[in-house]
Amino acid sequence: MGMTMMRWSAAVIAGCAVVAVALLPFPPNAALWWAGAAPAPLVAEMARFRDAAQATEQAVRAYRAAQGLERWSVGRRESDTSSIRIDDRVPGNVADAVRQVANEQWTALGASASGLNAQIFVYVDSTTIPRAAVVTGLRPLDPRRFVDVVFALPEATDGAHCVTLVRLRGVSPAHVEALRRQSLVGVCGFFAAFGMPGRGVRAWLAGTGYRTARRSDWHVARAPAVDAAGAYGLGDAGGRCLTSQPGACVEALGAADAAARADSRTLRSYDWVIDGTFLPTASALGASRGALGEIEPELLLSAVRELGADRFGNFWRSAESPAAAFESAFGTSLDSWTHAWVVRTYGGAADRPTIRMRDVVWLALALPLLVAMAARRRERLLSERLLGARA
């Protein structure tokens, strides 16, 4: 039985099929790292340890937030509309330096910024939380820092003020220097510049953990993402937004079902305190990392910068849904503007590969020729050209 083209092809296909059946599908839990997988009892215990650590961390943050809110409320006058308040226990020279830093950032918000709905409150608290037991090697419950900055939304304060709670852990020059590297306006910058958000926008922001409004330094021009791999940080909905699927950007922003998300009845006051340093599970408000990658906190500040502060104010204070409010304020849809912004920032998605007509023509011409050549008797060809010479 001679080897024919058909038999050879059949053998190759059968071989490939055997290999595919033997190997596919690849194990879904293939190790991603060269270190071996931990045994099951250890994995289970590690998961319990991780859960306990996260619960403790959240409790510490809640405790510190409640402490800060109490310090803010004590000694505050109802008529207080100052934009920056320094606690009486902060030494005079430190208070001056801190006020200067806070003033610089506040002034950058623009002339419309006022203390009607926002305030920066600075206090000193160097206390530590003792561990429940003395065990060698245990780290302190508070992460080591010079300064803690959190943003208390109006729901956590008096219903009318977004307050930046600045906890100085000491009064040395290093503590003041650390303050310079922090944003003291954050989400409260929007409340300072534009007042209280309207019902629709507020419901949307609350339902999404204010993750699109966490930065308010709109006086700074931003360049597109310098890391070409930044687009890989987009979630599924963010990817669809980048590739301009209709409605995907609104979905990625969580603006489509804002009202459904805005159920805040189960939240306690300190749940409305945003700590920008904890990204993965920042607060009970919701995951702070959304579908648009690491630039998502800059979405609304980009809108202020690009579309104008006056018109943004109309959007911010609108009672309509975010999409409707955006369209009526700016004359363009939230979906298309967000798509353009994502493309500007990350770069557009590459075109899908397509079949070119010239390739089809070449293949159509070449394939019959190759088949005809393969079908010729090799023996005759070789014997005529090579072996015939000997004869």
Next chain:
Amino acid sequence: MSDARLVVALMAAALTFDAASLRGQTSTLAIDSLLRRVHTLDSSLIVRSRALDSVRRSLIRAVPPVDVRRGAMQVRTTADLEPRVRTAVDSVAVLIERRGGASLAARVAAHVPLVARDSTRSIFGAVPVLSFASDTSGRWPSTTHRPIPASATSAEVADALAGMVEQFALQGVDSAFGAWIMVGRVPLRPARPSEAADGYIEIMTAESAALRRCQSGDKESCLDVLGVDSLPGARLARWYAPQDYRTLLRAVAPAREDSAAVAAWVRCREDRDEPACVVAATSLANDRVPTPLSATARVTFLREVLEAGGANAYERLVTTDGSVRTRLTEAAGMPLDTVVGRWRARISESRPERMRLRPGLIVASLGWTGALLGLALIRRGPWA
């Protein structure tokens, strides 16, 4: 008390009632409650931590029954690996004695490394390997080492153990020195030929003005690019000339907040626009300008220091207080300028040879060519 008096008293009480004080008390109670919750959760966390340690110890201590000990080195392993591990431990113990002295011996004695059979997943199933762990006591091993093939020789096992010892050697040394060396180990083993060749290629090809000065004999520049000394001035001016900026900007980018610099950075990379490269490079914050040399170069320099210092060099390196320069000078037992000269000479000697065509490769190529040609000639069957 009459009704009228009671009403007056109640009104007076209502007028003098301090609502803020009550709110404050309520708030304080809530804060106390939160603090109690923190303590409760912390207690639970400590219990979980102990349980995790317990599970880990129970899993690890059961595995290696054989204790191999030589000098300060003690290793736990299995019976079938014992011959190879024993030979390896012997050679590592000699290395510790010769290069480390009492300081290193004390550090090594604080650990009981473990060598055991294991397997790792590969695309075609599991591959048997030898895994290494540096500790059997703590929750997490203090150092890590890649597994090696299960068929490894005793020399390869010794190399892996020596790698661990190099990591132990840096433990307890002050953080400034640890930050300088960057790789978390003290090079006690001799350099492999490939390491030396890599070092040569890096130093000869890195685009840096300071490195070029170093190559031409400026020892101060050498110490500057090695991070031992800092010459006056900003990093960019010290380390890079304008012709190096484009290469530099492949490794680092300006902050996004500086939109003009980022635009220049894009023009520099994509259009090779030299003025744009200058704008982008000069916008970099001083602490974002990367060092011209990698950690590998520092390792080669430290190895030179230890070799120059002789038997007690490591001892002096870890027991001397002071700056990185002071430590290195004490360890070398000679001025660092002299060590730099030796290091440069060693780098020059490490120039890799050109790739040579091996005779085996020629024979294999000719053999395969002949075999395929022969098969074509002797073929008799038809294709169709």
